[in-house]
Amino acid sequence: MNAKAYISHYVNYLKQEYPFLTEADSIIIRKTLFNLEDAFKRYFNKQGGYPNYKNKFSKNSYNTSAVYRKYKTKEYCNIEIDLKNKQIKLPKLKWVNIKGYRNLKEKNGRIINATISREPNGKYYVSVVFEIPSISNNYVIPKNIIGLDLGIKKLITLSDGTIVDNNKYILKYEKRIKRLQKSLARKVKKSKNYYKCKHQLAILYGKLKNARNYYLHKITKQITDNNDIIVTEKLNTKNMLQNNKLSKNIQDASFYEIIRQLQYKAKNKGKYFHQIDTYYPSTQTCSVCGNIDAKYKNLNERVYKCCNCNNRMDRDLNASINIMFEGLKIHFNNFA
Numbered sequence: 544m545n546a547k548a549y550i551s552h553y554v555n556y557l558k559q560e561y562p563f564l565t566e567a568d569s570i571i572i573r574k575t576l577f578n579l580e581d582a583f584k585r586y587f588n589k590q591g592g593y594p595n596y597k598n599k600f601s602k603n604s605y606n607t608s609a610v611y612r613k614y615k616t617k618e619y620c621n622i623e624i625d626l627k628n629k630q631i632k633l634p635k636l637k638w639v640n641i642k643g644y645r646n647l648k649e650k651n652g653r654i655i656n657a658t659i660s661r662e663p664n665g666k667y668y669v670s671v672v673f674e675i676p677s678i679s680n681n682y683v684i685p686k687n688i689i690g691l692d693l694g695i696k697k698l699i700t701l702s703d704g705t706i707v708d709n710n711k712y713i714l715k716y717e718k719r720i721k722r723l724q725k726s727l728a729r730k731v732k733k734s735k736n737y738y739k740c741k742h743q744l745a746i747l748y749g750k751l752k753n754a755r756n757y758y759l760h761k762i763t764k765q766i767t768d769n770n771d772i773i774v775t776e777k778l779n780t781k782n783m784l785q786n787n788k789l790s791k792n793i794q795d796a797s798f799y800e801i802i803r804q805l806q807y808k809a810k811n812k813g814k815y816f817h818q819i820d821t822y823y824p825s826t827q828t829c830s831v832c833g834n835i836d837a838k839y840k841n842l843n844e845r846v847y848k849c850c851n852c853n854n855r856m857d858r859d860l861n862a863s864i865n866i867m868f869e870g871l872k873i874h875f876n877n878f879a
């Protein structure tokens with residue numbers, strides 16, 4: 544008997560020994576044992592350490608696979624989604640109401656798996672993976688190009704002069720989180736008030752995350768709708784300089800999310816997305832004459848004043864224009 548067959552057999556034995564296991568989705572019990580087998584295999588092959596024991600508090604999520612069964616002509620799946628009534632059916636559960644910020648009208652594709660998780664704010668989330676028919680590889684004929692400078696003071700400066708700031712909800716939640724963090728630090732560890740404060744903090748973090756994601760999707764949609772070639776810098780420490788740890792983490796997360804979204808949205812729309820190298824001196828170069836002035840490595844200078852051609856320009860706008868031109872070079876070298 545091979546390991547997989549043995550595990551399936553063993554699950555039945557376990558269920559008799561521990562009746563509560565029958566309450567759980569049988570796929571995840573098997574999955575857990577497969578994972579355990581993998582972990583031991585890696586350990587015996589000296590590819591990993593001895594598997595850690597995980598108690599029921601250590602991980603608040605599980606992943607279950609879609610299983611399809613055909614009966615007569617109809618195909619049935621153990622995971623179902625009803626977008627009209629906004630409900631989801633998961634193994635061992637009844638239909639559960641769902642709320643989603645993307646409000647999809649229809650699902651186009653085959654369900655592969657679902658991850659159910661409980662976030663620290665006490666809310667339950669489910670993310671469902673779909674396999675969608677391959678998106679066409681047809682690129683548009685580019686008519687315009689835009690460069691993006693990601694920054695600390697201004698979230699995005701576009702080479703056409705548009706400025707995208709963090710929206711007021713994000714700033715509001717950030718402020719409240721900072722305040723609450725300070726009050727948490729003053730509380731007696733493991734006291735009732737400490738846990739109460741921690742819970743409130745978790746709720747705020749959840750709200751911030753949702754507000755940020757909603758806002759970033761709106762921005763990246765606009766940018767990929769209106770432009771055919773989109774250029775950003777690769778993320779580097781220049782963007783990451785920040786005195787406060789909290790706002791740094793939030794900012795980093797926003798940058799990564801912006802780039803991730805631009806990348807896949809551009810692809811889906813047949814647009815081009817290029818990233819220029821981190822060592823390219825976008826803030827030091829004059830976007831008019833190309834002169835490089837090392838003093839603009841310094842973040843405090845808000846206006847770029849060229850000592851060669853007298854160009855005066857907002858520092859971030861100057862950088863975004865340079866990024867755009869560098870992107871244009873990449874584009875012509877690779878695609879034209």
Ligand SMILES: [Zn+2]
Pocket residue numbers: 829830831832833834849850851852853854
């Ligand atoms: Zn110049």
